Amino acid sequence: MSEPHRPLRIIAVGGAGSMGRWAVRTIAGLGSAEVLTVADIDLDRAERVAASVGGPCRALRLDATDPDQLAAAFAEHDVVVNTMGPFATFVRPILTAALHAECHYLDINDDWQPTVEVFDFDEEARRRGLHVVVGLGGSPGVTNLCAVHAADQLDVVTELHTGWKLSGATIVDEPGFPAPTASAAVEHWLHQCAQPVRAWVDGATGTVDPVEQVDLDFPGLGKVTAYTMGHPEPITLPRRYPGLQSSLNLQSGPAWLFEYLREVCARFAAGEIDLETGAAMLADPPKPADAVHERSALPIEWSLAIGEKDGEPCRVAVYPRFFHPAKMGGNTGIPLAIGVELLRRGQLRETGVHAPETAIEPRAFFDLLAPLTDESLTSADDLLAVVEERG
Numbered sequence: 001m002s003e004p005h006r007p008l009r010i011i012a013v014g015g016a017g018s019m020g021r022w023a024v025r026t027i028a029g030l031g032s033a034e035v036l037t038v039a040d041i042d043l044d045r046a047e048r049v050a051a052s053v054g055g056p057c058r059a060l061r062l063d064a065t066d067p068d069q070l071a072a073a074f075a076e077h078d079v080v081v082n083t084m085g086p087f088a089t090f091v092r093p094i095l096t097a098a099l100h101a102e103c104h105y106l107d108i109n110d111d112w113q114p115t116v117e118v119f120d121f122d123e124e125a126r127r128r129g130l131h132v133v134v135g136l137g138g139s140p141g142v143t144n145l146c147a148v149h150a151a152d153q154l155d156v157v158t159e160l161h162t163g164w165k166l167s168g169a170t171i172v173d174e175p176g177f178p179a180p181t182a183s184a185a186v187e188h189w190l191h192q193c194a195q196p197v198r199a200w201v202d203g204a205t206g207t208v209d210p211v212e213q214v215d216l217d218f219p220g221l222g223k224v225t226a227y228t229m230g231h232p233e234p235i236t237l238p239r240r241y242p243g244l245q246s247s248l249n250l251q252s253g254p255a256w257l258f259e260y261l262r263e264v265c266a267r268f269a270a271g272e273i274d275l276e277t278g279a280a281m282l283a284d285p286p287k288p289a290d291a292v293h294e295r296s297a298l299p300i301e302w303s304l305a306i307g308e309k310d311g312e313p314c315r316v317a318v319y320p321r322f323f324h325p326a327k328m329g330g331n332t333g334i335p336l337a338i339g340v341e342l343l344r345r346g347q348l349r350e351t352g353v354h355a356p357e358t359a360i361e362p363r364a365f366f367d368l369l370a371p372l373t374d375e376s377l378t379s380a381d382d383l384l385a386v387v388e389e390r391g
Contacts, residue, residue, distance in 0.1 A: 007034035007056075008344055011077040011103075013064055013094055014084035016040035016049045018171045018183070019108055019137070022326060022333025023081055023340075026372060028055045030341045039073060048176060064090055067097060074101035079343065081336055082107035085184045086191075087114050095121060095132065104130050106339045108137035108332050110188060112198050115232040115355075122353040132353040133360070136339045137332035139164040139249065140232045142301050142320065144356040145365050146384070147237055150305035150318040153388060159246040159306035161216070162233040163226050166253035168300035170327045185328065186279040192230030194265035194278075199234040200247035211262050214250055218304060219317040219387040221297050226250035227258050236355035252296035260285050299385075301331070309390065317387045322374045331373075338368045 010027060014020045015038035027033050036055070039062035040046040050057035063069050064084050070093065074080055080098040082105065084090045091107065091114040098105040099121065109115060118134050125132045135141055143162035151157045171183055196207040212228040231249035238244050261282065268278040302319035324330030339360065342348055348359050356365075366380030377383050 005345060008032060008079050008340070009035040009077045010079045010081060010340060011037040011039050011060075011073060013039050013062065013080060013082045013090075015081075016042055016045035017083055018177070018329045019333040019336075020083040021049055021174070021177065022330045023083060023336045024049060024057065024333075025053055026334045026337030027081075027340055028053050028057060030337060030368075032337070032341045032344045035077070037073070037077065045177070064094060067093065070094065070097035071101065074098055074103050077101070077103055079104045079106070079340060081105075081340060082109075083333065083336070085188065087111040088191075091118060091134070099124055099128060099130060099132075102128060102130065104132070104343055106131075106133045106136055106336055106343070108141065108336050109134050110137060110140060110231055111192070112230050112232045112235050115235050116198070119353050126350075126352040129351050131343055131348050131351050131359070133339050133348070134353065134355060135232045135236070136336050136356050136360075138168070138301055138328065138335065140236070141335045141356055142331070142369075143249075143303055144233055144237065145360060145362040146301070146303035146318040146320070147233070147305065148240070148357045149362045149366075149384065149386070150303045150316045151241060151307075153316040153386065154305055154307040154309050154314055155311075156308040157241055157244065157305050158308075159304075160237050160241060160244055161246070161248050161250060161304045161306075162231070162237075163250035163252060163298060163302050163304075165296055165298055165300045166251060166257065167296075168323060168327055168331065171329055172326050174326075174329075183283075186283050187275055190265060190268060190275065190278045190282055193261055194269045195230070197228050197230040199228070199249075200238045200244055203243075203245045205238075208248070210265065211258055213258075214248065216250075216304065217315065217389075218298065219315050219389040220385075224252070224296070224298050225255075226252045226296075226298065232355065237357060239355070240357050252298045254291070254294045254296070256288055256291045257285055309388075312390050314388060314390045316389075317385070319385055320369075320373065320383050321385045322377065322383060324373050334372050335365075335369065338365055338372070341368065
């Protein structure tokens with residue numbers, strides 16, 4: 001069991017991957033780790049990451065499908081951070097091994113199905129005195145904490161939506177670590193757009209069609225269009241705000257791309273193409289010659305709270321005004337690392353299984369995120385836009 005403020009013995013599962021590398025770098029940079037093990041099935045990549053970061057880092061070859069390897073590796077650590085997808089496959093075995101090894105656990109899980117399942121571990125985590133935080137990346141993660149900040153501006157919250165823009169969901173090439181043509185993130189996108197989406201509808205758990213158009217009145221922007229997506233935020237936010245009537249996670253981008261996405265997803269759902277083929281098609285979409293040049297006005301990541309303030313209808317949008325230059329890698333791995341540092345400082349809320357919104361105080365998180373996003377920023381006030389409209 002770890003003591004607050006003492007550097008931790010941390011193992012990063014998938015630590016040589018696109019998101020894992022940024023988590024490792026940031027954990028090391030924040031001084032969170034006494035030992036930081038970069039665990040990956042590709043030992044060469046893990047060794048190169050460990051050597052490039054230095055400090056507390058060491059490399060370990062780890063097959064996450066082998067329970068014995070997980071048990072042996074975790075036994076020497078205090079904290080497991082998991083960036084290993086697909087999360088529907090890896091969350092349960094990695095979390096199970098972490099709890100048995102008396103390790104705290106944090107991940108960037110962005111699949112709603114394992115998010116539902118992970119709360120089954122809450123009683124065990126509490127009994128062992130362990131913190132489990134799931135979905136601490138960009139979306140989910142940053143979006144959840146923006147949602148809390150937005151909801152806190154209102155007296156009554158009836159709708160709480162989160163979203164992200166496709167242009168930010170890009171893996172940036174790094175020297176020695178080229179981005180794959182069709183990454184696990186694209187496979188995740190295909191999976192979560194090819195089946196009914198779990199969401200919060202009419203005050204209860206429900207489903208909506210994937211890639212369904214949703215029109216919003218967004219503070220400061222006016223009428224905007226986004227599309228439904230299967231993500232964990234609508235699963236977890238109602239746990240903190242049980243009076244919600246609606247909660248959706250939404251994606252934005254050019255309309256032609258979503259039309260193409262629907263076609264590929266329909267073929268995948270019908271069994272006409274396999275996952276690898278569909279992901280390759282989405283990774284390099286054919287832009288129509290007559291496509292109108294369009295750009296979504298929505299921020300790269302955002303939240304929107306709708307309800308009442310001072311007895312009047314009110315909408316509040318909260319979103320980061322700056323985005324990390326590494327795009328999805330930095331904006332996913334860095335929040336995970338901040339969660340580890342808050343754990344080290346003893347600033348996570350009670351033990352058990354939590355999504356970010358019930359584990360983390362937003363200002364503490366965004367005060368750390370601001371300078372890690374852009375060195376000219378010093379606090380949450382510099383990073384976040386808070387836009388309110390009444391009526």
